Amino acid sequence: MVGRKLTVLTAAIAVAATLPFTSAAAASARHTATHNIIQYGFTMDRFAAADPAAARYWMDRRGAYATVNPGPYGATTSVHAFGSLSSLAKIGPGLPHGSWVLFDIETWPVTPLAEQQNPGKAMEQFNTAATRMGLRPIDAPAMDLAYTDTACSKKAHGGSRATWYIECRIAAYAVSDGGDGVIIQSQSHVGSPDFGTLVRRARDEIMNVNPAAFIDADVSVNHGTAAQAVASLTGVGRHFISGIFVTDNNANAANPRGWEAKVLNGLMAKGW
Numbered sequence: 001m002v003g004r005k006l007t008v009l010t011a012a013i014a015v016a017a018t019l020p021f022t023s024a025a026a027a028s029a030r031h032t033a034t035h036n037i038i039q040y041g042f043t044m045d046r047f048a049a050a051d052p053a054a055a056r057y058w059m060d061r062r063g064a065y066a067t068v069n070p071g072p073y074g075a076t077t078s079v080h081a082f083g084s085l086s087s088l089a090k091i092g093p094g095l096p097h098g099s100w101v102l103f104d105i106e107t108w109p110v111t112p113l114a115e116q117q118n119p120g121k122a123m124e125q126f127n128t129a130a131t132r133m134g135l136r137p138i139d140a141p142a143m144d145l146a147y148t149d150t151a152c153s154k155k156a157h158g159g160s161r162a163t164w165y166i167e168c169r170i171a172a173y174a175v176s177d178g179g180d181g182v183i184i185q186s187q188s189h190v191g192s193p194d195f196g197t198l199v200r201r202a203r204d205e206i207m208n209v210n211p212a213a214f215i216d217a218d219v220s221v222n223h224g225t226a227a228q229a230v231a232s233l234t235g236v237g238r239h240f241i242s243g244i245f246v247t248d249n250n251a252n253a254a255n256p257r258g259w260e261a262k263v264l265n266g267l268m269a270k271g272w
Helices: 024-030 041-050 052-059 083-092 113-117 119-132 144-149 160-167 170-174 192-207 224-235 258-267
Strands: 039-042 064-067 079-081 100-103 136-139 182-186 214-220 243-249
Touching: 024 224, 039 041, 039 052, 039 243, 041 052, 041 064, 041 258, 052 258, 079 083, 083 119, 100 119, 113 119, 119 136, 119 170, 144 160, 144 170, 160 170, 160 192, 170 182, 170 192, 182 192, 192 214, 192 224, 224 258, 243 258
Parallel strands: 039 064, 064 079, 079 100, 100 136, 136 182, 182 214, 214 243
Antiparallel strands: none
């Protein structure tokens, strides 16, 4: 879950207002990643202390983003997370113009049941409201919404969360009506061929709706090994997704030999 387990999102955002894609060679020369990164600020601090070299490569630059608190580097941009439309309506108008806002829509108490039952409509409304406020919306619909969505039921669309996600065009809704990007919560499929299938099919839907949107795939300390996470991401291909969202915990982020360190260093070795 993005709000409760938010750790790292890498997102190369293909719009003029953000850092553009760079080649691996150029990134190496500049000692920065080819993909942008958003990390929960508290775990960003812990990772920066545990692995300073990798942290600076990913985080000490204009293309780095942090949620909740600022993180260790002055170059980091804030991302404001919301779990409901009402919270955006209350807080959004007071945010600076151009701020990034994340819609963490899940089957949890923070998201009202009506929004859980029609996540496509809720994301369209969030994106519309955010853009009218001059904000930059990112949507992160949880796969568990398959169990609450009554507007497009899982039972009538393949019976699995993955088929629901694709056939109900969840990623497409996430980038409609001004949505700048989507986090595909693909973490439970790490180590399975379903990871690549889900991400690629979602990408096709997204490109049909908003070719400028960024697309991020989620990997998690709770699903598979670090090697499997790196293999799943590189198997999809760096040019098919804009980046990654890494779900970790504080204790692991503080471990210089932990799962997160292995994932980020593994991707660095692959030229990300």
